Structures are given as C-alpha cells and as structure tokens.
Amino acid sequence: MSYDWSRPALTPILPCRKLIGPLKDMATEVATASAGLEKSIAKVTARTLGERLRLINSYYSNLIEGHKTTIPEIEAALASRFVDKPERRYAQELCAAHVLTEREFMAELEHDPRMDICSADVLSRLHASFYSHLPADHLCTHQAGGFTGIPVMPGNLRDGQVSVDGQTQHGPNADALPRHMAIFHDAFTPQAFHGDEKLIAAAISHHRLTWLHPFRDGNGRISRLHTGLYLAGIHVNQCNLWSLSRGFSRNKDGYMLNLRATDSPERVNAQVFFDEALTADFCRFFFEICLDQIRFMRNLLRLEEIDRRIEWLVRTTIMTTDKDLAPEAERLLRAVFREGKIPRGRIPEIVGMAERTARRRVTMPLERLNLLTSETPKGPVSLGLPGGALPFLFPSLFDPSIIGQEYGEQSII
Structure with missing residues (x-):
C-alpha cells in the first residue's frame, strides 16, 4: 500500500x-x-x-x-x-x-x-x-x-x-x-x-x-x-x-x-x-x-519492611564500618523516614540518650555515613540515601543484577 x-x-x-x-x-x-x-x-x-x-x-x-x-x-x-x-x-x-x-x-x-x-x-x-x-x-x-x-x-x-x-x-x-x-x-x-x-x-x-x-x-x-x-x-x-x-x-x-x-x-x-x-x-x-x-x-515501602531493613542496615554498619555507631540509631532513621525532617533537639528523646551521647554515638556517625543530611549544621536532619545503603533499604529495587559487585552486604560504603 x-x-x-x-x-x-x-x-x-x-x-x-x-x-x-x-x-x-x-x-x-x-x-x-x-x-x-x-x-x-x-x-x-x-x-x-x-x-x-x-x-x-x-x-x-x-x-x-x-x-x-x-x-x-x-x-x-x-x-x-x-x-x-x-x-x-x-x-x-x-x-x-x-x-x-x-x-x-x-x-x-x-x-x-x-x-x-x-x-x-x-x-x-x-x-x-x-x-x-x-x-x-x-x-x-x-x-x-x-x-x-x-x-x-x-x-x-x-x-x-x-x-x-x-x-x-x-x-x-x-x-x-x-x-x-x-x-x-x-x-x-x-x-x-x-x-x-x-x-x-x-x-x-x-x-x-x-x-x-x-x-x-x-x-x-x-x-x-x-x-x-x-x-x-x-x-x-x-x-x-x-x-x-x-x-x-x-x-x-x-x-x-x-x-x-x-x-x-x-x-x-x-x-x-x-x-x-x-x-x-x-x-x-x-x-x-x-x-x-x-x-x-x-x-x-511498607513501613514494617522499612523498619526491618533499617535494623539490618544499622547492625551491618556497626559490625563492618563504624563501631562507634549505637544500635539506637535505628530509632532515629525510622523517625526521619516517617516524618521527613527531625529537629536536632528531639534526637536525644527519640534515641533515649543524653544530648552529648546522642550526638557522639548517633547523629555524628550517621551524618559521617551520609545516612543523615542537613541543610545547616544546626538545622533539622532528614534521611540520606548513599549508594551503599540502597541495597539494604530497597533490596528488590537495587538488586544484584543492577548494582554489580561494588556494593555488597559487608559494608555500606
């Protein structure tokens, strides 16, 4: 035709x-x-x-x-x-x-x-x-x-x-x-x-x-x-x-x-x-x-699944990457995932620690790992998603077929 x-x-x-x-x-x-x-x-x-x-x-x-x-x-x-x-x-x-x-x-x-x-x-x-x-x-x-x-x-x-x-x-x-x-x-x-x-x-x-x-x-x-x-x-x-x-x-x-x-x-x-x-x-x-x-x-993105993966991420990080990170960091990451932003003044209450201890054992390590981000040093914190954390938090999305060998379960960095 x-x-x-x-x-x-x-x-x-x-x-x-x-x-x-x-x-x-x-x-x-x-x-x-x-x-x-x-x-x-x-x-x-x-x-x-x-x-x-x-x-x-x-x-x-x-x-x-x-x-x-x-x-x-x-x-x-x-x-x-x-x-x-x-x-x-x-x-x-x-x-x-x-x-x-x-x-x-x-x-x-x-x-x-x-x-x-x-x-x-x-x-x-x-x-x-x-x-x-x-x-x-x-x-x-x-x-x-x-x-x-x-x-x-x-x-x-x-x-x-x-x-x-x-x-x-x-x-x-x-x-x-x-x-x-x-x-x-x-x-x-x-x-x-x-x-x-x-x-x-x-x-x-x-x-x-x-x-x-x-x-x-x-x-x-x-x-x-x-x-x-x-x-x-x-x-x-x-x-x-x-x-x-x-x-x-x-x-x-x-x-x-x-x-x-x-x-x-x-x-x-x-x-x-x-x-x-x-x-x-x-x-x-x-x-x-x-x-x-x-x-x-x-x-x-079901919250119960996210909570479980955050726990997995924090425990693996403590074992392999940053032993200064406290297990209570799970609580803060869960909170920032749910709420988006958390004022720094609330962090000690969320993790159940004194202010200085919370800063040294939770906030600072998480910021160092880019798992927390903030627009200013004293501003509220929000969730960071560094590449190494993606297979932990979203394993069926960032699965081995697309992440190659660079990211494994041994470390988030």
Missing part, C-alpha cells in the same frame, strides 16, 4: 467511546494509586528517594536500547569517573546524561508548571540538553560498530527518512515533520484534555512521539524522558516514586510488540489514521505497566 505521508498521521487522538470507557477506569486507577503511594511517606523522604530513582530510570531506559551498566558506574559517571572498557564507558556516559537531563527538566517544570510540554521547542531543548551532557564523540550517531560520521544535530529535527527495521519507512517524510510536530503539540498538549483523559493522552502521545522519530538519534530515550515529564506535568508520579522505564524494560518484548503493532497507519478517504483498537491496546499495556510498578513500590 502506498501512503500519503503528507497527511496528518496522529489520529485518533483518543479512542472512540466504546473503547475509551475501560481506559478511563484504568487511568483513574493509575492516578489514584500513584497519588496514594506519594501520600504514604513523608514528602521530604519521597523527594530524596525520587532523586535516587532517577538512576533507576536512566539504567532501564538505556537497557531498553541494549546498553548495560551498573548503578555504581552511573554514580561514578556523574562524578566524571569512567571505566576503561569502551562499551561500558559509552553506557555510563548515556546514563549520566539521562539523569542530568531528567533532573534539569523536572526542576524547570516545578518552577514553571505551565511549561508547554508537547511543544516542538521543549522537545528540541530536551534533545539538545541530553547531548550537551555527552562527550563530543556522541555528536555523531551510533551503531553496533561504534560511532558513525553522521552528525546527530542536537535539538534539530531529522532531515532524512528513517527505517527502524531497515526495510519500511518509519514516521513521516522529513519535509512533513515540522507540520507533524505542530499537530503533535495541538493534539496532545495536556491543556486540551480534562480529568482522566489527560492520562490517556499521555499514553497515546508516547506512541505517537516514538512513531514520529523526530531526531536523527536518541529518539527512544527522549520519548521516555518526555513521557515522564508529561506525567509529572499532569500531577502523576511527581516525586518519581515509580519507574515507567523499569516496567517497560522488564517487559521489553511486550513494549516493542505494542509499539510496533500500533505503528502502521492506514489510509482512509485520503487521510492517514492509526487503528483505534490497536491504540487502545497500547494504552492498556501502558496502564498495566504503570500499575505493576506502583504496586511494586507500594509493597517495597
């Missing part, structure tokens, strides 16, 4: 009434479950944990593209320390750029909640920002054999055709792409929707953006970054307590299958349309992934 690629190719914006009803129910369930998860722990703790989960987003988004590293290697890359092996370093660089770009745009969204998330300008800046955090080699496209001589042109729309499978054309012609990006903005800007339809639009926009394939390289990562930004913009997962990329990666075959199944538009009365039923199928898959990851994190 010969397609008229000059025609708008992003419809249906939302599925028909028959198909959208069950999707509305799922969208409501996702929004409610995500909000409940954020309310289940103190806001300060949620923000601290959410910042650490940017490493998870980065790790899994790049794993989808076939590039594997470890969480400690990502942290090292953020500190400009890299391994010698070229492939591992390549993955490190990409993951660090992902973390920095996500952090930058989430901060911008928090500062300006009216950010025009679906505009070509924001998408171009997202792409340009990602590549600005990468070494010069990355300014050329990358294939299995290494970097090519083809410039990426960060922030600029592609100027040629693209084929994901090497045979069939993917997305619109390059000369029609600017118009399609304008259509994408008008069709999927969150302000065009109300209530549960915003979340359905977020799901569909993820597919439509991957189909548009607007840039020469980096489209998958940029699409996932954009969807995270979209969700936060409609007040879903604002604290980043669950990872969509983790869900996609753990069901990569289903993710790719659902993207590809929805990809092929058909021509009807001189217009190009996507199949409504397949679009609805992709939404269902998207929401199932969201719900799976929300449930996973809800179970992980």
Whole structure:
C-alpha cells in the first residue's frame, strides 16, 4: 500500500467511546494509586528517594536500547569517573546524561508548571540538553560498530527518512515533520484534555512521539524522558516514586510488540489514521505497566519492611564500618523516614540518650555515613540515601543484577 505521508498521521487522538470507557477506569486507577503511594511517606523522604530513582530510570531506559551498566558506574559517571572498557564507558556516559537531563527538566517544570510540554521547542531543548551532557564523540550517531560520521544535530529535527527495521519507512517524510510536530503539540498538549483523559493522552502521545522519530538519534530515550515529564506535568508520579522505564524494560518484548503493532497507519478517504483498537491496546499495556510498578513500590515501602531493613542496615554498619555507631540509631532513621525532617533537639528523646551521647554515638556517625543530611549544621536532619545503603533499604529495587559487585552486604560504603 502506498501512503500519503503528507497527511496528518496522529489520529485518533483518543479512542472512540466504546473503547475509551475501560481506559478511563484504568487511568483513574493509575492516578489514584500513584497519588496514594506519594501520600504514604513523608514528602521530604519521597523527594530524596525520587532523586535516587532517577538512576533507576536512566539504567532501564538505556537497557531498553541494549546498553548495560551498573548503578555504581552511573554514580561514578556523574562524578566524571569512567571505566576503561569502551562499551561500558559509552553506557555510563548515556546514563549520566539521562539523569542530568531528567533532573534539569523536572526542576524547570516545578518552577514553571505551565511549561508547554508537547511543544516542538521543549522537545528540541530536551534533545539538545541530553547531548550537551555527552562527550563530543556522541555528536555523531551510533551503531553496533561504534560511532558513525553522521552528525546527530542536537535539538534539530531529522532531515532524512528513517527505517527502524531497515526495510519500511518509519514516521513521516522529513519535509512533513515540522507540520507533524505542530499537530503533535495541538493534539496532545495536556491543556486540551480534562480529568482522566489527560492520562490517556499521555499514553497515546508516547506512541505517537516514538512513531514520529523526530531526531536523527536518541529518539527512544527522549520519548521516555518526555513521557515522564508529561506525567509529572499532569500531577502523576511527581516525586518519581515509580519507574515507567523499569516496567517497560522488564517487559521489553511486550513494549516493542505494542509499539510496533500500533505503528502502521492506514489510509482512509485520503487521510492517514492509526487503528483505534490497536491504540487502545497500547494504552492498556501502558496502564498495566504503570500499575505493576506502583504496586511494586507500594509493597517495597511498607513501613514494617522499612523498619526491618533499617535494623539490618544499622547492625551491618556497626559490625563492618563504624563501631562507634549505637544500635539506637535505628530509632532515629525510622523517625526521619516517617516524618521527613527531625529537629536536632528531639534526637536525644527519640534515641533515649543524653544530648552529648546522642550526638557522639548517633547523629555524628550517621551524618559521617551520609545516612543523615542537613541543610545547616544546626538545622533539622532528614534521611540520606548513599549508594551503599540502597541495597539494604530497597533490596528488590537495587538488586544484584543492577548494582554489580561494588556494593555488597559487608559494608555500606
């Protein structure tokens, strides 16, 4: 079949009434479950944990593209320390750029909640920002054999055709792409929707953006970054307590299958349309992934389980790292996890010690280990999450498959 690629190719914006009803129910369930998860722990703790989960987003988004590293290697890359092996370093660089770009745009969204998330300008800046955090080699496209001589042109729309499978054309012609990006903005800007339809639009926009394939390289990562930004913009997962990329990666075959199944538009009365039923199928898959990851994190953050893991962390630390740390430190860590911030004056009461003893045996060792943080020397303390503590506190999230050998159970540093 010969397609008229000059025609708008992003419809249906939302599925028909028959198909959208069950999707509305799922969208409501996702929004409610995500909000409940954020309310289940103190806001300060949620923000601290959410910042650490940017490493998870980065790790899994790049794993989808076939590039594997470890969480400690990502942290090292953020500190400009890299391994010698070229492939591992390549993955490190990409993951660090992902973390920095996500952090930058989430901060911008928090500062300006009216950010025009679906505009070509924001998408171009997202792409340009990602590549600005990468070494010069990355300014050329990358294939299995290494970097090519083809410039990426960060922030600029592609100027040629693209084929994901090497045979069939993917997305619109390059000369029609600017118009399609304008259509994408008008069709999927969150302000065009109300209530549960915003979340359905977020799901569909993820597919439509991957189909548009607007840039020469980096489209998958940029699409996932954009969807995270979209969700936060409609007040879903604002604290980043669950990872969509983790869900996609753990069901990569289903993710790719659902993207590809929805990809092929058909021509009807001189217009190009996507199949409504397949679009609805992709939404269902998207929401199932969201719900799976929300449930996973809800179970992980149960307070009785957190208490048990804090006890494990403190006891291991005393045995292997800091014998000056008192066992009563468990009480303080449990309190800061629940409350977010604790005034220093309350610490002796919480741990059941005199002020000087509490400072010497609890507060100072925990701050030295970065398990407690404070904005000022005399200010309230909140939970710190150093890399070595993550496998103790969140073992099924920071499991051995992604932390490598750098972090073991023998020490938190």
